[in-house]
Amino acid sequence: MTAGAAREQGEEPGTGGLDPVEQKEPEWKRVHPVSPLVRGWLALAALAYVAGRNQAESWFAGDGMDLPTGSALFWSVLALGIALLVVAGAFFLSWWFTRYQLSSDSIRVHSGVVVRRQRQARLDRVQAIDIVQPLLARIFGLAELRFEVADAGESAVHLAFLRLPEAHRLRARILEDASGAEAAPDDAARSPGHSGDSGGDAVPGEREVLALSAGRVIASVLLSGTTLLLLLAVAGVAVLTAVTGEAASIAAMVPIIFGFGSAYWGLFSSGFNFRASVSREGIRIRSGLLDTRAQTVPPGRIQALAIRQSPLWRITGWYSISVNVAGYGAGSSSESSARTRLLPAGTPEEVLRMLALVLPDPGTSDPVTTFTAGMSGTGTDAGFTVSPRRALWRSPLAWRRSGFLVTDTALLARRGYFRRSLEVIPHSRTQSLALEQGPLQRWQRLADLVLHSTPGPVSPRVVEMDADTARALLDEQALRARTARRRDLPEQWLRPAGGPQPAPDEPAPAVPSHTVPSHTVSEPAESASAAPVSQEELPHDHR
């Protein structure tokens, strides 16, 4: 029945696909034929398991080991054959009806057997491109390409699976077109360069910025918050044992052990072999032990970021960076948290190096001091404005860390004593903002400023500020959000006509050197008139 319905519909796309006579039209392509098998192997394995188990049980249920003979054997083989045929047919149909086409400004995908779906996405709306290789796909040399746009749901375009070189070629072409670069003289040379070299790691024009050793990843996982939870769990079990006087049963421990094991494993395998590099296509991040992923985030696509330190990392002085990218969304699965991790665990120096990539223009003259103070400082050093003293009893330890700093291009929100965090949101990426005040805060004349960013792990919030300071900040920040957007990078980041060229082409990773020119860029008369940008002018009456 399914097949019949499919065949009826099959005529139209079949003919549509079979007349590529019009040469102007870019050709329609199909994903790799093995794809459905790779995608559906789990279902197949489950089917085989169930069938095999039923068979085995029925065999062993009889006396001894007599194998089925005659008609019984015939029927079971027939049933198995039909099942396989149906599955193969379904695989074939789903493969046959999935086609994609890349034109100079958009990518289209047609898919679906019974319910047809045609999807088109504009290339310059790309927020990120991921090339993901699950283990099985890796064995076959295949890769999945995910094209993310800003709807924060599932990937807009999702091509599984392509040959790895093909995926690389596609990514290069998409990014080339999306960047809006006018066919620069070296473009012709670039594209083949990409395709030819795609098997290897390095792509021409790409510069590696950071690579984490396996030891670092293991140590960071062992010192992560999961370990704290584990310690708590162990303590809980110990107390329970001491109180009840009988040892906790192993059976009760199994799920706990399993849970922690998988949490550790997820962190380790997703952070393993982490490498970050930069090219004019944006930031590229590769990681993964069994399943590997290579993410490309074009310049200006990072909406907000958070530098965090879990309590045990203070021993080693490591920090992690998470980012909001519009296409990645806010899933809570370990995969989506791995996707939004810009740095699994890095020293302050490495954090600054990554920051220089995502925030080429931090808008301060001394970003090292500023961000160091943001990561580990307290009080008003480096110009932070902190909570007034009366916030002490609300957060006795953190009140001197709760604070903010406004640079020319971004707002830094610092908080947390045990779990330090520094959230950075560029003015040009602030969607909206709100002041919030509860009854106790009202009594104390305190308020929180919440900045709304796209869905993701970062939701910036300036906590426990003096109400007047917060109100002034709201006003100024609204103004900055408006004006900053006007001199922002165009969506097609290499388009020659618009704005200043972004930095990535001329590699200048070191933080200070990066920022000096941009600082001068970012203070046109507009900003001077627009906002009293320096914090000195904000009221400090809480002291």
Add this chain to the structure above:
Amino acid sequence: MPSEAIDPTAVQWQRVSPKYLRLRQLSWGIETVITLLVTGLPLVLRLTGIWPGYPAWLAWGLPVFFAVTLLWRGLLLPRQVRAIGYAERHEDLLLRRGIFFQRTLVVPYGRMQYVDVAVGPLERAFGLCTLKLHTAAPGTNAGLAGLPAEEGARLREHLSARGEAQLAGL
């Protein structure tokens, strides 16, 4: 409307329609009746001796608890509705709400992705509508209930026009 501690200075707040208070009170009344009926039923059954096994503390406590909560909420309603305000500034829209937990929200016109105007059956009876702004951030949560229908339509057109003029992508 009096300016609260966290409101930006020199903002002329516009209030939602006074009819919105009546709408809220009507729906509050319906909710009260239903809740009290449901929670009071076991009490009636117990008093009439049909369900003597029902514990007395629960039979009295539940309706009383809900009655007190609902009464409190009902008393707050006028102030809550009065606390809702909006102001169209040159480049952004301000929204405020709340008495105990106050919130003042700023949405730059250029960041609006789309504007919703919704009208439910009760709202239609009162000639009101609910306007909702959407930006790329789910946290924005900028709903404005209780606008007169024509004001809602005007605001929608106005916001769309302003948004288009200042459209800023993501």
